[in-house]
Amino acid sequence: MDVKKIKRSEDYSGWYNNLVKNADLAEHSDVKGCMIIKPYGYAIWEKMQAELDRRFKETGHQNAYFPLFIPKSFFSKEASHVDGFAKECAVVTHYRLKNDPETGQIVVDPDAKLEEELIVRPTSETIIWSTYRNWIQSYRDLPILINQWANVVRWEMRTRLFLRTTEFLWQEGHTAHATAEEAIAETKQMLEIYADFAEKIMAVPVIKGVKSANERFAGALDTFCIEGLMQDGKALQMGTSHFLGQNFAKAFDVKYVTRENKSEYVWATSWGVSTRLMGALIMSHSDDEGLVLPPNLAPIQVVIIPIFRKEGERELVMEKADAYFAALKKLGISVKVDDRDNMTPGFKYAEYELKGVPVRIAIGPRDVQNGTIEVARRDTKEKMVLQAADLEHKIPHLLEQIQQNIYQKALDYRTEHIHAVNTWDEFIDALDNKTGFVSSHWDGSSETEEKIKELSKATIRCIPLNNPQEDGKCVLTGNPSKERVLFARAY
RNA sequence: CGGGGUGUAGCGUAGCCUGGUAUCGCGCCACAUUUGGGAUGUGGAGGUCGUAGGUUCGAAUCCUGCCACCCCGACCA
Numbered sequence: 001m002d003v004k005k006i007k008r009s010e011d012y013s014g015w016y017n018n019l020v021k022n023a024d025l026a027e028h029s030d031v032k033g034c035m036i037i038k039p040y041g042y043a044i045w046e047k048m049q050a051e052l053d054r055r056f057k058e059t060g061h062q063n064a065y066f067p068l069f070i071p072k073s074f075f076s077k078e079a080s081h082v083d084g085f086a087k088e089c090a091v092v093t094h095y096r097l098k099n100d101p102e103t104g105q106i107v108v109d110p111d112a113k114l115e116e117e118l119i120v121r122p123t124s125e126t127i128i129w130s131t132y133r134n135w136i137q138s139y140r141d142l143p144i145l146i147n148q149w150a151n152v153v154r155w156e157m158r159t160r161l162f163l164r165t166t167e168f169l170w171q172e173g174h175t176a177h178a179t180a181e182e183a184i185a186e187t188k189q190m191l192e193i194y195a196d197f198a199e200k201i202m203a204v205p206v207i208k209g210v211k212s213a214n215e216r217f218a219g220a221l222d223t224f225c226i227e228g229l230m231q232d233g234k235a236l237q238m239g240t241s242h243f244l245g246q247n248f249a250k251a252f253d254v255k256y257v258t259r260e261n262k263s264e265y266v267w268a269t270s271w272g273v274s275t276r277l278m279g280a281l282i283m284s285h286s287d288d289e290g291l292v293l294p295p296n297l298a299p300i301q302v303v304i305i306p307i308f309r310k311e312g313e314r315e316l317v318m319e320k321a322d323a324y325f326a327a328l329k330k331l332g333i334s335v336k337v338d339d340r341d342n343m344t345p346g347f348k349y350a351e352y353e354l355k356g357v358p359v360r361i362a363i364g365p366r367d368v369q370n371g372t373i374e375v376a377r378r379d380t381k382e383k384m385v386l387q388a389a390d391l392e393h394k395i396p397h398l399l400e401q402i403q404q405n406i407y408q409k410a411l412d413y414r415t416e417h418i419h420a421v422n423t424w425d426e427f428i429d430a431l432d433n434k435t436g437f438v439s440s441h442w443d444g445s446s447e448t449e450e451k452i453k454e455l456s457k458a459t460i461r462c463i464p465l466n467n468p469q470e471d472g473k474c475v476l477t478g479n480p481s482k483e484r485v486l487f488a489r490a491y
Numbered sequence: 492c493g494g495g496g497u498g499u500a501g502c503g504u505a506g507c508c509u510g511g512u513a514u515c516g517c518g519c520c521a522c523a524u525u526u527g528g529g530a531u532g533u534g535g536a537g538g539u540c541g542u543a544g545g546u547u548c549g550a551a552u553c554c555u556g557c558c559a560c561c562c563c564g565a566c567c568a
Binding site for chain 2: 021022028217237349
């Protein structure tokens, strides 16, 4: 495998792109800005989906599916929503092609123009709230707790595999509630689920917070988010949960009758995470050897590599390999025996390191004789010789350790990269030289936030939840401030 | 969309300035020897040189348009 090697420390985005391709996660398609998620990458996404889906269902949500197309007029019903998305919508104007008799080419049939254009969904609030109108009459119909797994399209100017693609996969939850309190509780509950998933499953520490007005979702009263910190010191928004107030209920005239027989608008939330999480996963743990996957998401958790020279050895070794395979599989571990005989063990080691398989077990004739196995962990590259008899209790434990270790490593990195600053010089110095989050006072105005963005390219990632209150002065204007917020340069 | 760069076999590339039908490595196929950290030998297959035009006896090479990707901006829940 003669792949181009790009060092993480020298060219982070080159390294990232290279890794996505070399580890067989995804590739560019023939369509501008759109990617093909390859089987190995999709397997990781499926594991993410399964974990999230289980958590959604445990908290009472059901899956449903709404159309890909949204009538154009729906978008204009909620003013800030259309402002937020208008510039990046794909529009369907015709429904038929025909053969041009003059050129012999396939052309759009001008006679097949749609009365009303259809928008390819960039998000589904409008079509869903238009539907909820018919579903909700009484307080007895509430809450409605629905999630959909879908693809959406946002016509971004510049794309990057997984992080920002024109079409991407995601889930979007859309809930309807009788009271604001209940909707807010839902918004926060989903934020907690995202944070828990990111930390426990992805092993990516996140900061929970609320967005400033500038960064808020188009149509929301409050946007909560989880923010991760990537290895190059840039922040990545990994998930959002919005309290939509009654904006969409009013726009789509969704009312319910209370127990007291009064008519009220419904309260709404929406929340989502996307295939961008794949980007977060890659950029949180991986190194120059390739991907590093947390055991909880690795499609292959343990790979067994048999080593043999002669035919007689092959049988002996394979017999053990198969036995270990069966033993681990019985424990619910995802395990694979790589018995390809046209490549050397060294080649396979490198390949599974590239693919981020957490644990590698090698068995050769020597091991068979000694009753041992050679175990290598991907995260530390540490190798050890274990008694084969210990396999069944040591390997599950090792997988847990690896999961813990890569989380801790990412957490340590983040802790080292949150810099509290009090002056503008310190602010710029932290961004340029230390990288990561900058915790500083801000006077709370959108104008100041804009100005800071202009001067430093940093945006407010969030105002952390349970943020300690302290008096201070805005790092730019010197105006009084009650709390610090987190700034960073972000993806 | 602006500035810069790139596009040659599955991958990575040489050739381009100075036009004459494409180089090398990896991978692939066959056989043999191999296999405890990216094996070796021998033989073989694989190319509309991103794309569409133009100049020319002749274009990967020169000219023009277009497309895609990368980097920096602008843009971006």
